[in-house]
Amino acid sequence: MSAILECRALTKKFGSVTALNNIDLTLERGKIVGLLGPNGSGKTTLIKLINGLLVPTAGNLYISGMPPGAETKKIVSYLPERTYLPDWLKVSQAIDFFKDFYEDFDVNKAYDMLKRLNLDPNKRLKTLSKGTKEKIQLILVMSRNADLYCLDEPIGGVDPAARDYILNTIITNYNDNATVIISTHLIADIENILDEAIFIKEGSLYLHSTVDDIREKEGKSIDSLFREVFKC
Amino acid sequence: MLKKLIKHEIYATGRILLPLYGITIILSFVNRIMIGINKFNNTPLNIISTITMFFYVFAIIATIITTFILIVFRFYKNLMTDEGYLMFTLPVKPFQLINSKLISAIFWIIISVVVTITSLLILLLNAERVTIIRDIWAYVYKMLKNNFGDNYVYLFLEMILITFISIIQQILLIYVSIAAGHLFSGHKILGSFASYIAINTAAQLVSLLVLLAMASFTGSSFEKLEKLPHAILIIAIVLCSIYSILYYLATNYILSKKLNLE
Numbered sequence: 001m002s003a004i005l006e007c008r009a010l011t012k013k014f015g016s017v018t019a020l021n022n023i024d025l026t027l028e029r030g031k032i033v034g035l036l037g038p039n040g041s042g043k044t045t046l047i048k049l050i051n052g053l054l055v056p057t058a059g060n061l062y063i064s065g066m067p068p069g070a071e072t073k074k075i076v077s078y079l080p081e082r083t084y085l086p087d088w089l090k091v092s093q094a095i096d097f098f099k100d101f102y103e104d105f106d107v108n109k110a111y112d113m114l115k116r117l118n119l120d121p122n123k124r125l126k127t128l129s130k131g132t133k134e135k136i137q138l139i140l141v142m143s144r145n146a147d148l149y150c151l152d153e154p155i156g157g158v159d160p161a162a163r164d165y166i167l168n169t170i171i172t173n174y175n176d177n178a179t180v181i182i183s184t185h186l187i188a189d190i191e192n193i194l195d196e197a198i199f200i201k202e203g204s205l206y207l208h209s210t211v212d213d214i215r216e217k218e219g220k221s222i223d224s225l226f227r228e229v230f231k232c
Numbered sequence: 233m234l235k236k237l238i239k240h241e242i243y244a245t246g247r248i249l250l251p252l253y254g255i256t257i258i259l260s261f262v263n264r265i266m267i268g269i270n271k272f273n274n275t276p277l278n279i280i281s282t283i284t285m286f287f288y289v290f291a292i293i294a295t296i297i298t299t300f301i302l303i304v305f306r307f308y309k310n311l312m313t314d315e316g317y318l319m320f321t322l323p324v325k326p327f328q329l330i331n332s333k334l335i336s337a338i339f340w341i342i343i344s345v346v347v348t349i350t351s352l353l354i355l356l357l358n359a360e361r362v363t364i365i366r367d368i369w370a371y372v373y374k375m376l377k378n379n380f381g382d383n384y385v386y387l388f389l390e391m392i393l394i395t396f397i398s399i400i401q402q403i404l405l406i407y408v409s410i411a412a413g414h415l416f417s418g419h420k421i422l423g424s425f426a427s428y429i430a431i432n433t434a435a436q437l438v439s440l441l442v443l444l445a446m447a448s449f450t451g452s453s454f455e456k457l458e459k460l461p462h463a464i465l466i467i468a469i470v471l472c473s474i475y476s477i478l479y480y481l482a483t484n485y486i487l488s489k490k491l492n493l494e
Contacts, residue, residue, distance in 0.1 A: 052321070055491070071323070073321055073324075074323040076321075080314075083314060084316075101233070
């Protein structure tokens with residue numbers, strides 16, 4: 001089976017600004033990958049390219065061997081850092097929407113998680129707090145049986161208790177065939193669940209390695225390495 | 233997938249439009265009754281009927297304006313703002329998103345016209361007026377037949393066709409303007425308005441030039457004059473169709489290749 005994500009000389013420019021520069025990157029299946037870098041380093045740009053929300057300026061990328069398009073969107077589950085659900089929807093209607101469009105959506109799983117987090121499916125989204133909306137979106141995204149999950153800042157806005165539950169959900173919900181990309185700068189919180197780490201510095205790939213290798217070679221945690229590499 | 237997109241689009245717009253249409257229809261019944269009662273000269277009743285009539289007129293205007301605004305707003309809000317993150321990561325092609333919005337827009341325009349006409353009929357129709365409408369219709373029919381012979385059928389069909397196509401063209405012009413506004417780095421809404429004016433002016437200029445060119449080719453003898461409406465309608469249909477196709481393709485290109493959600 002082909003790699004879940006392959007980027008070849010991937011470049012994205014916005015006018016004269018280079019957001020991503022010549023990225024070569026291959027991700028295998030069955031990994032939890034941390035996409036790490038300071039604000040504005042190009043993390044979100046990479047995730048948007050994977051999801052077909054941007055078109056590369058140069059280079060190519062393939063998801064399970066296919067360029068981004070309707071076919072890859074069937075197998076990629078994406079959590080943007082935005083609240084992207086129409087706020088007049090009820091939680092249950094948002095679930096119906098996902099069920100309608102994504103064949104791999106598991107309704108029971110979604111209602112299970114809602115129950116576990118004490119969320120009422122009959123509430124309208126506009127009545128919920130920002131953190132609660134983020135939880136709902138994460139539940140929707142993780143209730144799909146996708147091949148690739150792209151989570152952009154999934155834990156930034158939620159309380160620590162929910163954070164633990166969410167990370168636990170991520171670990172338990174994905175299968176051997178699936179890869180999870182988590183973009184964040186809250187490294188300490190997610191360090192324990194990561195298999196691999198990608199450092200992006202000013203649009204270029206600075207490092208891609210397994211977490212074990214980093215700990216062995218550098219003799220320090222990802223968090224301390226990050227602080228060293230991106231020292232201001 | 234297109235069916236599902238249309239279903240959700242109709243639902244998202246219908247939840248606002250259907251209550252409005254319902255109120256319009258109810259108010260036309262209320263006013264019909266008030267007109268009936270008002271034959272007895274009674275001041276308090278007069279005041280009430282003036283108020284209900286005011287609400288009725290307001291509802292009719294609201295029906296038309298809201299339908300129009302919602303068509304514009306849905307395309308912008310659902311595709312160009314944060315909701316775009318959801319819509320553009322569904323397993324569908326961008327042109328299917330455009331189609332679903334366009335089909336739903338045409339659907340609601342037809343419904344809003346039907347609702348407006350129905351409500352006017354409820355309010356005003358009686359035996360006397362039915363006769364008047366029938367007479368007017370007969371007169372129009374006679375005039376058309378006298379002036380254009382048997383060709384009047386084509387003329388009639390062409391008029392329906394041009395109405396339909398120019399509505400589509402207007403909707404697509406709004407879509408392409410919103411999409412073009414999206415290309416501006418800041419002031420995207422202002423950019424959309426500017427694009428609308430620029431594109432519309434350009435299209436009208438082209439239409440004018442085409443008509444002038446056509447006019448200079450054909451002489452103006454009296455026998456040809458009766459064919460003039462037919463010729464103009466055909467030219468208008470062709471031009472409107474070409475504009476519509478160009479707007480559609482440009483919108484699809486921007487949404488597929490130049491998308492850059494904030």
